[in-house]
Amino acid sequence: MRNASETESALQRMVTAYVVAGLLFMLLPGTFLGVWNLVSISGRHSLSALSPAWLQAHGHAQIFGWLGTFIIGIGYYSLSKMGRLMPFAVRRGWISWALWTAGVTLRWAANVTEFQWRILLPVSAALELTAFAIFFATVSRHKPASAPVERPPMEAWMKLVVASTLGFLSVLVVNQVEAVVLAMGAFHPEVPHRLDQRYLFLVAWGFPVWAVWGFNARWLPVFLGLRAPSSRGLMSALAVSVTGLVAVALGQLRVATILLFAASVLAIAGLNVFRRAEKPAKTLGVISSFPMFVRGSYVWLLIAGGLGVYAVQADTTGGIWGASRHALTVGFLSTMVFAIGQRVLPAFCGGHVLYSKGLMWASLATLNLGCLLRVGSEIPAYEANVRLAWKVLPVSAITELTAVTLFALNLGITLLLPLFNRGERPSQSDRRSDTALYMPQTAVRR
Numbered sequence: 001m002r003n004a005s006e007t008e009s010a011l012q013r014m015v016t017a018y019v020v021a022g023l024l025f026m027l028l029p030g031t032f033l034g035v036w037n038l039v040s041i042s043g044r045h046s047l048s049a050l051s052p053a054w055l056q057a058h059g060h061a062q063i064f065g066w067l068g069t070f071i072i073g074i075g076y077y078s079l080s081k082m083g084r085l086m087p088f089a090v091r092r093g094w095i096s097w098a099l100w101t102a103g104v105t106l107r108w109a110a111n112v113t114e115f116q117w118r119i120l121l122p123v124s125a126a127l128e129l130t131a132f133a134i135f136f137a138t139v140s141r142h143k144p145a146s147a148p149v150e151r152p153p154m155e156a157w158m159k160l161v162v163a164s165t166l167g168f169l170s171v172l173v174v175n176q177v178e179a180v181v182l183a184m185g186a187f188h189p190e191v192p193h194r195l196d197q198r199y200l201f202l203v204a205w206g207f208p209v210w211a212v213w214g215f216n217a218r219w220l221p222v223f224l225g226l227r228a229p230s231s232r233g234l235m236s237a238l239a240v241s242v243t244g245l246v247a248v249a250l251g252q253l254r255v256a257t258i259l260l261f262a263a264s265v266l267a268i269a270g271l272n273v274f275r276r277a278e279k280p281a282k283t284l285g286v287i288s289s290f291p292m293f294v295r296g297s298y299v300w301l302l303i304a305g306g307l308g309v310y311a312v313q314a315d316t317t318g319g320i321w322g323a324s325r326h327a328l329t330v331g332f333l334s335t336m337v338f339a340i341g342q343r344v345l346p347a348f349c350g351g352h353v354l355y356s357k358g359l360m361w362a363s364l365a366t367l368n369l370g371c372l373l374r375v376g377s378e379i380p381a382y383e384a385n386v387r388l389a390w391k392v393l394p395v396s397a398i399t400e401l402t403a404v405t406l407f408a409l410n411l412g413i414t415l416l417l418p419l420f421n422r423g424e425r426p427s428q429s430d431r432r433s434d435t436a437l438y439m440p441q442t443a444v445r446r
């Protein structure tokens with residue numbers, strides 16, 4: 001039988017494996033293919049010239065391979081810390097890891113090479129669904145470590161995390177059905193455009209955005225010193241965005257985009273993102289501009305929502321939809337993962353300290369610059385064929401590639417360096433307060 005510190009180390013090795021796999025998916029199948037696609041589109045001055053299977057391979061690797069892998073790994077880790085499922089959670093975590101990484105890799109290979117894709121596509125979806133089902137079954141059985149006589153009501157942040165987990169599960173079920181239908185009747189491993197547009201709403205606005213809102217509600221009062229989030233505000237944001245996604249499913253994109261924009265405003269208000277902080281930010285081990293980047297990512301969320309509303313009215317060749325999607329995925333989600341990830345992952349993966357604050361700043365600044373160039377030039381290029389904009393797009397791609405490389409390098413070196421041999425050493429009390437974040441009780445204004 002393992003003792004507590006052995007189980008803790010095993011848990012840290014497992015979350016490290018998730019982080020490393022996520023970084024690899026982000027770098028090669030995700031970003032490198034995205035850059036390749038964008039450079040080809042810019043060379044031909046047309047989005048339609050490129051194989052949808054390649055575009056979808058890139059999207060799948062980024063959302064499932066990178067963000068999804070991080071979410072599952074962090075989910076196993078933090079729920080195990082909160083609950084009493086440590087030893088068997090580690091075992092199951094590794095089984096999920098193996099199935100998940102195999103599924104995402106097969107999906108990418110099937111889309112890009114089309115080799116045996118009629119078999120590989122449904123198999124990859126089944127592997128992903130099984131990996132997630134194991135995770136889901138494990139975390140649904142979680143119980144608080146200290147079993148209180150009466151369970152406290154579930155807090156807003158946890159409700160968002162639960163909604164995100166259910167959203168993730170539904171996306172994987174849809175993905176499985178899509179894969180089987182394609183395998184039976186399509187000519188290529190490509191989801192038809194109209195269906196893909198709707199599916200992408202669920203994929204992007206469903207689970208990752210809710211996961212960010214949930215974990216932000218838990219962490220931002222500590223990391224940024226923000227006021228306690230408003231439970232009512234966050235629950236309204238969740239309800240409005242769920243209604244928005246239902247509208248997407250019914251084909252009501254005009255209503256859906258307005259609702260998703262409104263949900264973003266409600267979430268920002270509920271989290272108090274732009275209100276004056278009540279305590280100093282906790283930036284130990286990270287850059288002092290960390291709060292600015294986190295707030296900046298919410299500006300991208302508003303831009304993404306606003307462009308979505310505009311796209312329904314005016315998009316003709318995919319430029320406004322593309323700009324909106326990347327304002328969300330690169331501007332909001334990736335900036336958030338770069339900022340919060342470099343704050344928490346070194347600690348989760350074995351009490352490390354981030355290797356370089358300089359690299360952290362450079363990765364975040366380059367990512368935001370790349371996203372600005374991309375979102376700013378995609379609409380004039382795709383929609384109005386402006387020559388200068390076509391020249392800027394490849395520059396944006398290389399800038400974003402540089403950003404993700406710096407992020408991966410910084411986290412990679414951090415994880416490889418032996419414990420605490422560089423940077424500031426967090427004090428006992430800082431480590432204790434970080435650990436306390438995994439516990440469910442926190443002040444939430446109702």
Ligand code: HEM
Nearest residue numbers: 031034035037038055056059062063322329330397400401
């Ligand atoms: C170096 C950074 C990136 C580049 C160069 C890039 C490039 C592209 C290109 C060219 C497309 C085709 C549609 C369009 O032109 O707008 C696309 C689609 C997409 N991208 Fe990216 N991307 C990048 C980063 C990301 C990230 C970080 C994510 C998610 C976390 C993401 C998710 C998606 C999704 C979901 C699609 C839609 C795929 C589909 O049509 O099914 N991208 N990307």
